Amino acid sequence: MDISLAGKVAIVTGAGPNIGSGIALALAKYGAKVACNDVDAEAARTAVRRIERNGGTAIAIPGDVTDSERVAGYVREVVETFGRVDILVNNAALLGGRGVLDESVDFFRRAVEVAALGNFLNTRCVGRYMAEHGIRGSIVAVSSSNGWSGSAGVIAYAFHKGGVNNFVRAAAMDLAPYGIRVNSFTPTAPTPDNPELIAAQGPGGVLDRPPSLRHGIGSEDGTEPWRRPARWTGERPPLVPMGTTGTPTDIGHCVAWLCSDYARLITGCDFVVDGGARAKNFAYLPAAPGELAGPLPLIPIDGTGELDGATATERG
Template identity: 75%
Template sequence: MEISLEGKVALVTGCGPNIGSGIALALSRYGAKVACNDVSDESIAACIRRIERNGGTAMAAPGDVTEEEDVRGYVEAVLERWGRIDILVNNAAVLGGRGVLDEEAAAFERAVRVSSLGYFLNTKHVGRAMAERGIRGSVVCISSSNGWSGTAGVIAYAFSKGGVNNFVRAAAMDLAPYGIRVNSFTPTAPTPDNPELLAAGVTGVLQSPPRGGDRGAGGLGGPTGDEPWRRPERWRGERTPMVPMGTTGTPTDIGHAVAWLSSDYARLVTGTDLVVDGGARARNFAYLPAAAGDLAGPVPLVGLDGSAATE
């Protein structure tokens, strides 16, 4: 099966250097023109450089996904340049956070707002553009293992991703009469494979972050985390051996799967969730695979980034 997105135009929100950039690159390598959205001009520029050095075509689509005028503006800009949008990937999200005992109301509200309002506004305006032009397109909403099961220390993120899952089912019903498909995609803690991140020393080792006041802290967190009544937030050892396949994969794994989900081969797939997580979600809590050295692991990764990072 030779997947091709030739002639299609994609819009990817939250095109930061890990998952968003990986998805944007994959869609490009499969033939789509890609509009890269983010609130960070630096992230957009890096994503476009990565696409272009691998032979693809991309454009900037800057804006805040929670502001309707911003969304309307960059959707119209993509339509003006390329005349259509066939694929929308709702990926923008606020990562990290704190647990329910320590999260701040403003931070909780912002995290939920980005996923809920961001996914809604982009689906609304891109969906209208597709329907008006008779385009039987694809909307992919990035979920998370945190949306399906409980994890300490990310209460706002977990709440928002749980909402994403039912948004997808409802939106799929709204858009089915137009031939527009809506699905979610669930990864979990992918290991970075972007050359820029690797050059900066980001390895993505799957271990719990330290407890503390940092916004990305896991577990209970808190300003100091040293109150006498505190309990450990979570097990802090290595998690990779707990994954049945021995790895949770990379953004390239995610990109391959999103490209298929966005292609015409998935023409009847709508209102559902595609899980690419090395078996993490399927695992019974009491089951542990063999020791890390005894796991066969998956077949080698089919890479997408064919050149070294250059500025």
């Protein structure tokens, strides 16, 4: 199967250095022209430079995904630059946060707004463009394992990712008459493989940081005597059946296929690439790391740096 996105144009929101950048790069490597959005203009430009270093074509379209005028503006900019839009990846989200006992109203509201309005405004704007121009495109929303199962310390994140899951199913029904497909992809704590991110944070990304600084993973708050520990902060790979949850490159390969014509009848579905982490029963203890065959070697897409974030089994 020769996956090709040649002739297609993609918009990726939240194209920051980890998952968003990985998806944007994969779409470009498979032939799409990519518009990289992020609320941080420099993050969007960094994603563009990574794509260009690897031989792809991209532009930066920075902006707040909760601003309807800005969303309409950058979609119009993409059409004016590349002539069309065939793919939308809704990845923008606010990471970090606290548990239900400690989360602030301001953070909860903003986190939900970014996910809710980000998915809604971009899907509405791009979906209308596709419908009006007869483009049978693909829209992918990025969910999280926290949207499907409970995890302490990330109440806002869990709430809005759960909402993303049903938004996808409902939007898929709305857009099916136009031949526009809407699906989701669920990452599970991927290991960074962007050389720039690894240089800044270490091979494990946020997992290399002290617990108090692990934004996006959740943290405990308060010193009251009634407090109880809510999270286990030990190693995650031994809990995963195949020993690794993969990398943004693994995610990118799957999303690229999902946006290709080979997936023409897939809509309203969720895809997971996580080494079996989400499928695992809570009582199942995987084999010891030394006894695992592990996955096949990772097929790289970034030729500009060593994939230091890959595990030994991923390197083959």
